[in-house]
Amino acid sequence: MPSWCDWVGISIHLRYSNVTLTGNLLKNGCNRSARSAPRGPEIHQYPLVTTSNHIEVRIGRIHYLSQRLTYSGRVITILSICVSLNRSTSAGIVNPVLIAPHMEITPSILTADFTRLGETLEEAVAAGINWIHMDVMDGNWVVNKTITFGPALIRSVRDRLGPEVTIDCHLMITNAEATWKQYAEAGVDMVIAHIEAVEDFPALISEMRQAGIGIGCVLNPETPSEDVMSLLPELDLVLVMSVVPGKGGQSFMPEVEGKVRAFRTAIDEQESNGGRAVKLMIDGGIKDHNAAMVSEWGIDIAVIGSGLINDRGTIAENLITIQEALG
Numbered sequence: 001m002p003s004w005c006d007w008v009g010i011s012i013h014l015r016y017s018n019v020t021l022t023g024n025l026l027k028n029g030c031n032r033s034a035r036s037a038p039r040g041p042e043i044h045q046y047p048l049v050t051t052s053n054h055i056e057v058r059i060g061r062i063h064y065l066s067q068r069l070t071y072s073g074r075v076i077t078i079l080s081i082c083v084s085l086n087r088s089t090s091a092g093i094v095n096p097v098l099i100a101p102h103m104e105i106t107p108s109i110l111t112a113d114f115t116r117l118g119e120t121l122e123e124a125v126a127a128g129i130n131w132i133h134m135d136v137m138d139g140n141w142v143v144n145k146t147i148t149f150g151p152a153l154i155r156s157v158r159d160r161l162g163p164e165v166t167i168d169c170h171l172m173i174t175n176a177e178a179t180w181k182q183y184a185e186a187g188v189d190m191v192i193a194h195i196e197a198v199e200d201f202p203a204l205i206s207e208m209r210q211a212g213i214g215i216g217c218v219l220n221p222e223t224p225s226e227d228v229m230s231l232l233p234e235l236d237l238v239l240v241m242s243v244v245p246g247k248g249g250q251s252f253m254p255e256v257e258g259k260v261r262a263f264r265t266a267i268d269e270q271e272s273n274g275g276r277a278v279k280l281m282i283d284g285g286i287k288d289h290n291a292a293m294v295s296e297w298g299i300d301i302a303v304i305g306s307g308l309i310n311d312r313g314t315i316a317e318n319l320i321t322i323q324e325a326l327g
Contacts, residue, residue, distance in 0.1 A: 102326050103295040105319060106131040106168075108283070108305035109157075110148065118160045120309060127316035131166040132157065133283070133303045134188070138173035141197055142246025151186035158187030168192055168237075170218060170283070172245045177204055181211070190214030192239050195227050205234045216281075220244060225259045232270055235278050238263050239303075242294075243284030252285025257297055264298030288318075288325040295326055 107129060112120045121132065134154055139147035158167060168190040169183045176193040177200070183191055191208060195217055198204055208215045216237035217228050221244060228238060240260050243250040260282065267278045279300045286294060287307035294302060308318050 102323060103291065103299055104131060104301045105129060105291075105308065105322060106133045106281075106301055106303050107308045107315070108133045108135055108303050109309070110135050111306045111309045117157075120315070121157060121161055123315050124308075125161060125165060127314075127319050129315070129319070130164070131168070131301065132161070134167060134169040136169050136171050136173060136183070137246060138175075141174045141194075142172050143244060144246045146246050151182040154183060154186040154188060166190070168214070168216065170216075170239065171197075173197065180204070180208065180213075184208075184211055184213045188213070190216050190237060192216030192218050192237060194245075195219045195231075196223060201231060202234070205231065209234070216279075218283075219259075221253050221256055221284075225262045228263075229266060232263075232266055232278060233275055235276070237279040237281055237301075238267070239281040239283055241284050242282055242286070250285065252287075252290055254290075254293075256282075260294070260297045260299060288322045291322050291325050292327060 107124050109117065109121070109132065124132070134157070135148055136150065137146045137148045139145050154167065154169060161167070167188045169188045170192045171180065171183070172194065173179065174197060176191075176198055180191045180193065191213055193201070193204060193216070195201060196219070201217065205215050214236045215234065216239055217231055217235055218239035218241060219225070219228055220241050228235075232238070240256055240263065242253050242256050260280070263280055267280060271277055280298060281301040281303065282294050282299045283303035286302045286304050291302060291304075304322065307322065308315055310318065312318070313321070
């Protein structure tokens with residue numbers, strides 16, 4: 001997102017007219033992923049220019065634009081949204097710059113060369129990535145019995161990148177309830193545990209909430225969304241797997257679309273009623289050719305491994321390709 005500016009003009013094209021905006025349009029703070037980012041000013045505090053299906057608002061200094069808006073009464077589909085930044089050049093000429101919202105990309109480090117992992121992560125951050133996804137497998141829970149890494153490596157990553165980058169850990173392990181504290185102490189911002197592997201998820205949520213750690217719940221492609229829906233009011237993130245964890249030779253599973261859209265609707269309704277904001281993430285087989293599709297489904301964050309970290313290009317080059325595909 002852009003640096004601080006004098007004002008931001010927002011143009012929003014809606015599918016319906018005569019909508020009352022009641023929630024927060026903007027958030028302050030530079031960490032786009034932070035659950036604790038302070039709420040910005042509510043849109044009704046500023047002058048609106050409205051027509052039947054177009055709304056504009058000019059506000060003061062702001063650094064973060066939410067990709068989704070909260071409405072009263074019903075869920076509205078956003079057809080397009082642009083941000084116009086009033087930037088002055090050295091000659092004093094104002095240059096409006098339009099910036100479209102985009103799905104956030106987080107790399108999975110499993111395809112990286114671990115002998116130069118620190119360099120790879122710094123390359124990702126330099127390319128504009130501020131969320132790192134850590135896939136933890138214990139050799140027991142996943143189908144192919146893979147072992148990846150544990151808290152010690154995560155601590156090294158946190159020390160290398162510092163406190164500004166968001167780090168989550170996706171625990172594909174049998175004993176998440178007994179070991180999550182090790183990952184929290186290693187410096188992750190969020191622990192994502194499998195609904196299929198945790199016996200008492202509400203109890204796990206309670207423990208992690210007391211510890212001040214972000215809470216995510218992940219479900220496999222064959223697991224019904226209903227198994228997680230009741231947990232939404234207490235979660236910070238839902239991760240929908242679009243491949244089976246640990247099973248080699250898989251392709252992206254488009255049949256998870258219905259599940260993703262169900263979560264998107266439920267999350268939007270929860271937020272519109274003043275409930276907790278929940279991020280919606282997808283992981284498995286995401287590349288430039290299908291990134292726009294999952295973004296349209298309503299995904300906030302896509303985990304990308306070999307589509308981002310590979311020998312065909314730098315992370316910056318691959319990220320540009322993905323962002324161009326997003327439009």
